[in-house]
Amino acid sequence: MKWIRELATNWISDLGASAMFAWESLNIGVRRGVRFGSLIDQMYHVGVKSLPTTLIAGGFVGAILAIQLNVQLRDYGAQAVLGGLATSTTIRNIGPVLIAFMLSGKVGAYTAAELGSMRVTDQMDAVRCLGANPMEFIVVPRLLAVILSSFCLLVIGLMVGIAGGIVISQLVLSINAVEYVQKIPRYVSLWSVGTGMAKSLVFGIVIGVICCYRGYTASGGAAGVGRAVRQAAVEVLVLIIVLDFTLSSLSEFLHAFLRVGQL
Amino acid sequence: MSHIRLENLRKSFGPKRVLDGLSLEVRSGEIVFVIGKSGTGKSVLLKHIVGLMQPDAGEIYFEGEPLCGKAESEWYRIRRQCGMVFQHPALLDSLSVLENVAFGLRAHRLAKSESELREAVAAKLAAVNLGADIMDRFPPELSFAVQKRVSLARTLAIAPDVLLFDEPTTAQDPVATRAINELIHRLSRTLGVSSLVVSHDMHCALAIADRIVMLDGGKAVAQGSPQEMLESKHPLVAGFMKEAKERLFEVD
Numbered sequence: 007m008k009w010i011r012e013l014a015t016n017w018i019s020d021l022g023a024s025a026m027f028a029w030e031s032l033n034i035g036v037r038r039g040v041r042f043g044s045l046i047d048q049m050y051h052v053g054v055k056s057l058p059t060t061l062i063a064g065g066f067v068g069a070i071l072a073i074q075l076n077v078q079l080r081d082y083g084a085q086a087v088l089g090g091l092a093t094s095t096t097i098r099n100i101g102p103v104l105i106a107f108m109l110s111g112k113v114g115a116y117t118a119a120e121l122g123s124m125r126v127t128d129q130m131d132a133v134r135c136l137g138a139n140p141m142e143f144i145v146v147p148r149l150l151a152v153i154l155s156s157f158c159l160l161v162i163g164l165m166v167g168i169a170g171g172i173v174i175s176q177l178v179l180s181i182n183a184v185e186y187v188q189k190i191p192r193y194v195s196l197w198s199v200g201t202g203m204a205k206s207l208v209f210g211i212v213i214g215v216i217c218c219y220r221g222y223t224a225s226g227g228a229a230g231v232g233r234a235v236r237q238a239a240v241e242v243l244v245l246i247i248v249l250d251f252t253l254s255s256l257s258e259f260l261h262a263f264l265r266v267g268q269l
Numbered sequence: 270m271s272h273i274r275l276e277n278l279r280k281s282f283g284p285k286r287v288l289d290g291l292s293l294e295v296r297s298g299e300i301v302f303v304i305g306k307s308g309t310g311k312s313v314l315l316k317h318i319v320g321l322m323q324p325d326a327g328e329i330y331f332e333g334e335p336l337c338g339k340a341e342s343e344w345y346r347i348r349r350q351c352g353m354v355f356q357h358p359a360l361l362d363s364l365s366v367l368e369n370v371a372f373g374l375r376a377h378r379l380a381k382s383e384s385e386l387r388e389a390v391a392a393k394l395a396a397v398n399l400g401a402d403i404m405d406r407f408p409p410e411l412s413f414a415v416q417k418r419v420s421l422a423r424t425l426a427i428a429p430d431v432l433l434f435d436e437p438t439t440a441q442d443p444v445a446t447r448a449i450n451e452l453i454h455r456l457s458r459t460l461g462v463s464s465l466v467v468s469h470d471m472h473c474a475l476a477i478a479d480r481i482v483m484l485d486g487g488k489a490v491a492q493g494s495p496q497e498m499l500e501s502k503h504p505l506v507a508g509f510m511k512e513a514k515e516r517l518f519e520v521d
């Protein structure tokens with residue numbers, strides 16, 4: 007299967023190039039620092055403006071999980087544990103993945119398109135010609151802003167997701183909110199929360215690095231920007247799913263290994 | 270002494286050969302116009318001189334110093350001496366006109382104070398026929414032609430010894446076109462700045478060029494003084510000159 011081998015080779019070399027790009031960004035960020043004003047500016051642009059979408063997505067993820075799990079639990083007469091299960095699933099697995107998917111569309115595609123159009127209209131080269139490094143001046147602040155914003159948005163989205171579950175249980179499933187909430191600490195350990203946070207951070211890094219890299223290396227006019235955005239979107243989505251699986255497995259493994267608390 | 274010399278430059282993008290053994294020279298204080306059909310690699314040629322693209326073969330000399338294979342840190346110095354005005358305005362949308370024009374001044378630490386910076390920016394804007402009132406506007410609010418002139422002012426601000434212009438007067442109104450041409454001419458004659466100008470405006474070329482070079486198929490196929498080019502028998506050159514000649518006669 008020649009095409010499979012080609013596909014795999016391409017993917018690996020692209021991943022390698024993205025990793026090099028991330029390494030260079032880190033290097034520049036550490037050596038040269040990041041201008042605070044520029045970072046705040048970018049975080050406002052990519053972060054604050056994505057807040058409404060994140061809130062909607064987060065709330066609905068929590069609500070959907072509560073409704074779905076309720077159907078299954080009702081068959082076993084175990085509705086009492088709904089709060090614990092729905093919350094745990096929201097913050098450990100489905101929540102981070104779905105919200106990250108949404109952010110990759112909103113924050114990621116925006117960043118890839120912006121950097122891509124800067125590239126193909128010679129803005130990156132102009133910065134170089136004027137004696138500055140576009141990586142330092144343009145890319146690194148955006149990359150950091152995307153990572154931080156994505157992480158914050160994911161955490162906010164997860165909290166709203168938990169709230170969504172509570173609200174939907176009370177309003178639609180007639181499960182008392184207090185009872186629902188009381189079950190949460192029994193099923194959601196610090197470990198689960200940590201796993202959710204770790205995933206949020208990793209997904210934020212994936213969105214930032216891939217989208218900045220694709221935008222920065224775009225070429226070939228407006229069509230090239232479109233290509234870069236599409237490629238970034240595909241890569242981010244696939245990587246998020248694969249990493250979700252990897253991190254879940256790793257979390258289970260470490261958990262069993264360390265025997266910290268309960269599920 | 271020769272400011273810029275390109276020798277046998279070759280560049281391909283994949284299977285597509287864009288520069289195919291191009292040789293070209295711009296001597297000190299000289300104004301050289303490069304003309305040619307769209308897509309013949311005029312912009313690619315300029316990008317090679319400031320190290321934004323590396324040739325597959327050939328060499329570029331700046332003040333006799335070979336440039337190919339230099340590290341990015343050395344290009345910093347060369348780009349300070351050799352300013353580039355891109356075909357796109359290439360302004361940063363998130364910065365005001367003031368900050369855009371001041372970009373190179375800040376990067377090279379050329380201004381001692383903020384007020385000196387503002388003054389320098391205003392002077393450069395005036396040189397391209399723009400008022401200081403534009404300083405606090407942002408590029409997306411401005412027309413393409415005005416953005417392009419701001420971009421010109423931005424490159425002039427670092428006061429390079431050599432200027433590379435990529436279609437500086439395309440889309441400009443007649444008043445701005447005249448101002449830009451006079452500026453190129455003045456910089457060359459009073460400050461000894463050498464200019465390499467890519468342009469489709471034969472009128473300007475005939476008016477201010479010391480030499481005109483015709484690019485085709487990745488090579489310089491004809492070159493000479495404006496007068497020589499006007500009389501050239503080369504079919505492509507004659508085609509380019511025909512329209513300019515007709516307009517000349519109209520004026521006369």
Ligand SMILES: Nc1ncnc2c1ncn2[C@@H]1O[C@H](COP(=O)(O)OP(=O)(O)O)[C@@H](O)[C@H]1O
Pocket residue numbers: 225226282287306307308309310311312313314
């Ligand atoms: N970065 C690039 N990658 C691939 N092809 C390019 C690139 N830059 C320019 N080209 C190709 O080189 C040719 C010459 O382009 P250019 O120098 O912009 O022409 P022009 O003479 O109109 O300025 C075009 O066919 C263009 O498609």
Ligand SMILES: [Mg+2]
Pocket residue numbers: 311312313356435
């Ligand atoms: Mg061009």
